Amino acid sequence: MHGMSEINVLGIVGLGGIGASVGMAAKQRGLAQRVVGVDVDQSACQAAVEAGASDEAGQHLSRLKSAGFVVIAVPPEAIIPVLSQLAAYLPPSAIVTDVGSVKSEIVRAARAIKPDFTFVGGHPMAGTERSGIEAARADLFVGAPWIVTPDEQTSPDALAQVEQVAFSLGAVPVAMTAETHDQHVGLLSHLPNLLAAALLRLSAQLDHTELGGGSWRDLTRVGGSDPALWTQILGMNRAKMLTWIDALLNELTLMRGYLSAEQNEQVTAYWESARRLKEKNINDF
Amino acid sequence: MHGMSEINVLGIVGLGGIGASVGMAAKQRGLAQRVVGVDVDQSACQAAVEAGASDEAGQHLSRLKSAGFVVIAVPPEAIIPVLSQLAAYLPPSAIVTDVGSVKSEIVRAARAIKPDFTFVGGHPMAGTERSGIEAARADLFVGAPWIVTPDEQTSPDALAQVEQVAFSLGAVPVAMTAETHDQHVGLLSHLPNLLAAALLRLSAQLDHTELGGGSWRDLTRVGGSDPALWTQILGMNRAKMLTWIDALLNELTLMRGYLSAEQNEQVTAYWESARRLKEKNINDF
Numbered sequence: 001m002h003g004m005s006e007i008n009v010l011g012i013v014g015l016g017g018i019g020a021s022v023g024m025a026a027k028q029r030g031l032a033q034r035v036v037g038v039d040v041d042q043s044a045c046q047a048a049v050e051a052g053a054s055d056e057a058g059q060h061l062s063r064l065k066s067a068g069f070v071v072i073a074v075p076p077e078a079i080i081p082v083l084s085q086l087a088a089y090l091p092p093s094a095i096v097t098d099v100g101s102v103k104s105e106i107v108r109a110a111r112a113i114k115p116d117f118t119f120v121g122g123h124p125m126a127g128t129e130r131s132g133i134e135a136a137r138a139d140l141f142v143g144a145p146w147i148v149t150p151d152e153q154t155s156p157d158a159l160a161q162v163e164q165v166a167f168s169l170g171a172v173p174v175a176m177t178a179e180t181h182d183q184h185v186g187l188l189s190h191l192p193n194l195l196a197a198a199l200l201r202l203s204a205q206l207d208h209t210e211l212g213g214g215s216w217r218d219l220t221r222v223g224g225s226d227p228a229l230w231t232q233i234l235g236m237n238r239a240k241m242l243t244w245i246d247a248l249l250n251e252l253t254l255m256r257g258y259l260s261a262e263q264n265e266q267v268t269a270y271w272e273s274a275r276r277l278k279e280k281n282i283n284d285f
Numbered sequence: 286m287h288g289m290s291e292i293n294v295l296g297i298v299g300l301g302g303i304g305a306s307v308g309m310a311a312k313q314r315g316l317a318q319r320v321v322g323v324d325v326d327q328s329a330c331q332a333a334v335e336a337g338a339s340d341e342a343g344q345h346l347s348r349l350k351s352a353g354f355v356v357i358a359v360p361p362e363a364i365i366p367v368l369s370q371l372a373a374y375l376p377p378s379a380i381v382t383d384v385g386s387v388k389s390e391i392v393r394a395a396r397a398i399k400p401d402f403t404f405v406g407g408h409p410m411a412g413t414e415r416s417g418i419e420a421a422r423a424d425l426f427v428g429a430p431w432i433v434t435p436d437e438q439t440s441p442d443a444l445a446q447v448e449q450v451a452f453s454l455g456a457v458p459v460a461m462t463a464e465t466h467d468q469h470v471g472l473l474s475h476l477p478n479l480l481a482a483a484l485l486r487l488s489a490q491l492d493h494t495e496l497g498g499g500s501w502r503d504l505t506r507v508g509g510s511d512p513a514l515w516t517q518i519l520g521m522n523r524a525k526m527l528t529w530i531d532a533l534l535n536e537l538t539l540m541r542g543y544l545s546a547e548q549n550e551q552v553t554a555y556w557e558s559a560r561r562l563k564e565k566n567i568n569d570f
Contacts, residue, residue, distance in 0.1 A: 206473070215477040252533065
C-alpha cells in the first residue's frame with residue numbers, strides 16, 4: 001500500500017455537500033498537498049474555496065491534469081459522463097473513485113469506457129437530507145461506513161489506495177461487490193426514502209398531521225429530499241428496487257391477510273420475528 | 286368547567302409507563318389531594334408508590350370507591366373488562382377516561398355497558414418504545430397532544446373536565462371523534478410501526494445491516510416494541526388498518542409501475558408531491 005503522502009494533488013469533481021466535505025476533511029487531515037475542485041457552477045467553486053474545501057476551483061476538468069487521486073461527487077446520472085470526459089485529462093497513473101449512491105451501473109460503465117486511469121467505485125454512507133455547501137462538514141465521514149466496490153479487474157493496490165483515502169477522511173472502509181452494495185442500500189436507504197414519500201402522500205387524507213409523534217416524524221424526516229436526485233437514484237437501482245418493492249408488497253399483503261382473518265397468533269409471530277431481527281440489528285452495530 | 290381542586294381522589298388503573306407517568310405528573314402538579322393506584326401486579330403497585338407515582342396502590346378496584354376521576358391505563362384489550370368491573374365500585378358522579386391507542390371500539394363498548402359513571406375516551410400521544418415503570422416520567426405529557434373523543438352523549442361539562450386533566454398534566458387537549466382518531470393514528474402511528482416490523486423482517490436477507498444509516502435506524506427504531514401489545518392495537522383498529530394498508534399497497538404499486546416502465550417524470554412528480562406534503566407537515570407543527 002502506498003502511503004498517502006504520495007497524493008500531491010487531490011481532485012474533487014462536484015462541490016456540493018459531499019464533495020466539499022471531502023475537501024474540508026482532506027485539508028484538515030493533510031491528505032494531499034493541494035486540493036483542486038471542479039464544478040459546473042462558478043458560485044459553488046467560489047463557495048468551496050471560501051469555506052476551505054479546496055485550494056483552487058474552476059469549471060473545467062483540465063484543472064485536474066496533475067491530479068493523482070480524483071473523487072467524483074456529482075449527482076448519480078452525471079458520474080458516467082464525467083468519467084468519460086476525465087479520460088482526456090488525467091495522468092494514466094491516476095486513481096479515480098466516486099461517491100454515488102448506486103454502484104453496479106457505474107462500475108459497468110467505467111469498465112466499458114476503458115480509461116487509462118484506474119477507477120474503483122465508492123459510496124460513503126454519510127449525508128443528511130440537506131444539500132449544498134451548507135451541508136458540508138470536515139467531520140461528515142467520521143465513523144461512517146465508506147463502501148468500496150472493486151471488481152475482478154481491480155488491483156489490490158488500487159483498492160488499498162481508495163480504502164486508505166476513505167480511512168484518512170475518518171470513515172471505515174468496507175469492500176463488497178457493486179451488486180451486494182446495490183442490494184443493501186436498496187433496503188437500508190432507498191426503500192426507507194420511498195416509504196417516507198409514500199406515507200407523506202397518504203397524509204394528504206388527514207386533517208391533523210400535527211398529531212404525528214416520534215415514529216411519524218422519524219419516518220418522514222427524509223421525505224423532503226430532492227425529487228430529481230431520487231429519480232436518478234431509483235432509476236439507477238431499478239432492478240434491486242423492483243425486487244425490494246415486491247418483497248415489501250408481500251410482507252404487507254401477508255399482514256393484511258392475518259388482520260383480515262383475525263389471526264392474532266400470526267400477527268404476534270410476525271411481530272416477534274421482527275423484534276428478533278431488531279435485536280440482531282442492534283448487536284451488529 | 287369545574288376547577289381541578291375538586292378532584293379529591295384521582296384513581297389510576299394500570300401502573301405501567303403511561304399510568305405511572307400520569308401519577309407522577311398529577312402529584313408534581315397538585316392535581317388531586319390523593320392518588321390511588323390499582324394494578325393486578327403487586328410489584329408494579331409497590332414500584333409506583335416507591336417512585337412517587339401514587340400515594341397508595343393495591344390489586345383491587347374497590348380501592349377506588351371514593352375516586353372522583355379515574356384514568357384507565359391498562360393494555361388495550363383489558364380496557365373494556367376494567368370498565369365493566371369499575372361500574373360496581375365508583376360513585377355515579379365519577380368521570381372515567383382511558384389512554385388506549387385505539388378508541389372507536391372502546392367508546393362503543395363503554396356506551397353498551399351503560400355504567401352510572403361518565404366515560405370519555407382519551408389518548409395521550411406520548412410514550413416511547415420502552416415500557417413499565419422505568420419508562421415513567423412526570424414530564425412525559427408536556428407539550429404532547431392528548432386526544433379526547435367525546436360522542437353525541439358526552440356532556441360539555443364532562444368533556445371539559447377530561448380536557449382540563451390533560452391540560453393539567455402538561456398536555457395539549459385535542460377533541461375529535463373516535464373514528465377520526467382511529468383513522469389518524471392508523472396512518473401516523475400504527476402503519477409506521479408495522480413498516481418497522483416489515484422492514485426488519487426483510488433485513489433477514491442482508492449480511493450487513495450495520496450499514497444502515499440514519500433513515501434505516503429511524504424507521505426501525507420502534508420495531509422492537511411488544512408483539513402482544515401491537516397484536517391488540519392492530520386488532521382493535523382492524524378496519525382502519527386494512528384501509529391504510531390497501532392505500533400503501535396502491536402507492537407502492539404506483540411507484541413500481543413508474544420505475545418498471547422507466548417513467549422518470551412520474552417518479553419526480555410523485556416525489557415532488559411528497560415534498561410539498563412534508564412542507565405542509567412541518568408548517569402544521
